[in-house]
Amino acid sequence: MDLTSWVILPFLLGSVGIYGLLKLLQRLRSSAYIQDAVVVITGATSGLGKECAKVFYEAGAQVVLCGRNEEGLKDVIKQLCLIRGGAMKFHKPHMVIFDLSDVEAVASAAREILHLVGKVDILINNAGVSYRGAIVDTKLSVDRTIMDTNYFGPVALTKALLPSMIQKKGGHIVVISSVQGKISIPFRSAYSASKHATQAFFDCLRAEMVPHDIAVTVISPGYIQTNLSLNAVTEDGSRYGGRHVFINKPASLGRL
């Protein structure tokens, strides 16, 4: 036998084997982390929230779906119950109905969540609303509406659930911000301001939660085609009702 058969071949096969084993362990560890975990998702009736609900349900999490539209939530739950395959064991999804812009409703929703499932492992602050308008024409009440939903809502829900997470010494808090939480663009002042505030608050929280083993993640997506533009609030508080036209030129700000 030559050098290839005695040294290189066993080395290559061994490396592939070890790599495969590590990958398998990694997969088992991450699915074990999600299996049975309590995952609370706001804005679960549509877009990113609905997709998160599917992914976590499919991985065996106990999902608590939050929203203000009962029929919408029931519809998502029906869709989840049709999912086959994935987790070793599926948990019946829960729903909690409240308007995120009403801080008192948020506090009682947090109590309801803890009563239903006893703890929260992962909180996904996803719900949000868009805004379109010129600053000069926009009523202050509109700025407040956007801040109430996109900033005070997630802040209030997080604060209400935080003591229970600190007590159990662990968990993960996620918030869906936006590229607009880092860069401001014209005619989106209230939205961008709400996302900048969100970024700042959750950055502070991340640092404060280090001793409690609670991870805090701010996610900043770019454009995704969902119902967000459709439901954007305009200068006078009315619904925008249109969709974005994506102009396929890299240099243009086609969605402005």
Ligand SMILES: NC(=O)C1=CN([C@@H]2O[C@H](COP(=O)(O)OP(=O)(O)OC[C@H]3O[C@@H](n4cnc5c(N)ncnc54)[C@H](OP(=O)(O)O)[C@@H]3O)[C@@H](O)[C@H]2O)C=CC1
């Ligand atoms: N789509 C995009 O391009 C991007 C989105 N994002 C962020 O992602 C998150 C999800 O948005 P996306 O999925 O796109 O949008 P959707 O409009 O599809 O979903 C928004 C969700 O938030 C809920 N929601 C809105 N206001 C309230 C409220 N006051 N109380 C309770 N629930 C409420 C909606 O409920 P209902 O069905 O009752 O309206 C809906 O379930 C938002 O925070 C958004 O800012 C960030 C960057 C890009």
Ligand SMILES: CCCCCCCCCCCCCCCC(=O)OCC(=O)COP(=O)(O)O
């Ligand atoms: C060298 C300098 C380059 C500077 C480039 C600036 C580019 C700015 C890009 C801004 C991208 C914003 C992505 C926003 C993602 C987001 O939150 O999308 C949702 C909305 O904005 C709300 O939807 P609507 O359709 O109502 O705007």
